[in-house]
């Protein structure tokens with residue numbers, strides 16, 4: 001709660017500190033019109049009054065009306081565009097876990113064999129190349145040259161494929177590398193030798209005794225990774241012209257659409273707090289030492 | 295006495311980038327049924343590598359390059375991995391030096407003991423659980439029903455070692471290899487663990503190989519002792535032979551370095567001067583030569599053979615050659 005409040009406050013005052021307002025145009029509006037508008041949106045109230053009003057509404061779950069889009073509330077914007085972003089995010093998460101983790105495990109078990117070299121070369125490329133480059137390349141090759149998938153917009157289920165790959169690329173590679181080094185380290189541990197000395201088959205040694213321990217550092221990084229996917233989606237949505245929340249957020253900043261900026265920020269902050277809570281619960285779940293430490 | 299284990303001319307090397315590290319060199323010994331033997335030597339003398347060679351658990355780049363390990367009539371060095379798995383944990387149990395790191399932190403103690411039982415014995419989960427509780431109380435852990443559901447970090451070092459012992463013995467193995475089971479523990483706990491092993495040896499009737507760098511521990515439990523130095527056996531015999539009539543200068547040094555517990559429970563140890571040799575480029579001659587107070591010219595040139603000193607007593611030192619000068623063991 002404190003985190004979210006701090007995010008709101010900082011964003012609120014920073015936003016007002018930037019020159020220009022939501023109704024600043026290249027050609028100035030007539031003073032009378034301007035006055036009308038400002039009264040309607042309470043923009044001529046003292047700043048502290050605007051702030052307390054906002055907080056009061058926020059507590060009731062009302063994020064206010066958009067300044068830019070007449071008659072549309074911020075709640076509506078989020079309700080409409082967040083599901084799209086969520087699909088993109090979940091698809092990326094899915095790719096990250098179901099490609100990154102197995103790739104890392106296989107690399108570790110086939111250490112210095114061709115599978116390892118292949119996976120780690122790809123991972124190095126994945127970590128080094130920024131997501132907008134991946135996005136542009138994918139768009140050009142798969143979308144334009146081969147024509148297999150739609151290049152942009154959000155039309156069918158196929159629309160999710162390229163953006164989610166572009167978004168997940170870096171994190172998949174990162175998870176693969178992290179998994180590999182984590183598995184390799186765990187396999188050196190004394191309790192792995194104990195498991196082997198018990199006569200357990202290698203399969204059980206790796207998938208029961210090594211894997212759960214190897215996941216601990218990965219879960220630790222999951223919070224930052226998910227935050228990264230969230231912010232990464234701003235760029236990707238822009239490139240692929242996907243009408244998700246990230247796209248709205250970027251647009252709202254250009255438009256100085258105060259309530260949308262604040263609303264989306266609050267929404268993302270809340271989301272991150274929840275995500276981190278889930279990660280913490282997950283963490284306690286796999287590491288009994290944490291569970292009892294608390 | 296029939297032997298449960300016969301190790302003959304076992305040599306194990308690690309093939310590293312720098313070259314071949316000869317960790318175990320041509321060692322032979324056997325263990326009788328129900329007998330406990332000790333393997334002693336400073337750290338780095340090849341004790342652990344010997345036990346891992348027996349268990350066929352050497353990890354890359356380690357390899358048994360020569361010799362045989364015959365367990366209950368079966369040759370283990372070339373046994374198929376699948377068959378070897380049925381020996382490990384079932385017919386040969388093993389406990390390790392550091393009980394803090396030898397148990398998996400993310401599974402309960404019960405899970406880890408039952409796992410062994412379920413793997414090797416035809417038991418259902420309920421029976422395995424009962425057996426695990428039985429084992430925990432056998433090794434002297436109070437409240438075993440509750441302890442079973444706890445994680446390793448909820449146990450003290452000594453208690454964890456007891457858990458390891460319960461785990462290693464739950465399938466009633468014919469042989470238990472205990473690799474420095476007390477080294478990482480407090481002095482008072484050490485004595486308790488040795489007492490426990492002594493007790494269980496008779497209760498379960500298992501043979502034991504006790505590996506340690508502490509000769510005092512061996513005297514408590516073992517009928518025979520093997521002294522290793524730089525991968526070789528330098529002296530072996532009955533515990534009585536080695537304690538009361540040691541013939542190798544290295545054994546003399548080890549006996550001097552038996553820790554003496556002072557009134558304030560601090561250990562005092564007189565280590566042997568110098569460092570063990572580099573196993574990568576072993577010079578010719580006796581490996582103990584650079585550290586030996588009694589070294590002669592021949593010691594630097596030719597490796598001393600094992601001389602038979604009694605029915606069971608052997609030592610590898612040129613001082614035992616008929617032509618050598620008589621040397622008194624210094625104190």
Ligand SMILES: Nc1ncnc2c1ncn2[C@@H]1O[C@H](COP(=O)(O)OP(=O)(O)O)[C@@H](O)[C@H]1O
Pocket residue numbers: 308310315316317335336337338339340341342343344354355356573
């Ligand atoms: N994985 C390894 N790679 C290279 N050399 C090793 C490895 N493991 C052990 N050795 C060598 O084997 C020697 C004996 O080790 P070890 O059997 O563990 O001694 P200890 O008597 O203390 O148990 C070490 O000094 C080391 O040189």
Ligand code: SF4
Pocket residue numbers: 542543544580581582583584586587588589590593598610611612613
């Ligand atoms: S052979 Fe020589 S150097 Fe080696 S222990 Fe005997 S006296 Fe010392």
Ligand SMILES: [Mg+2]
Pocket residue numbers: 338341342343473474
């Ligand atoms: Mg050792």
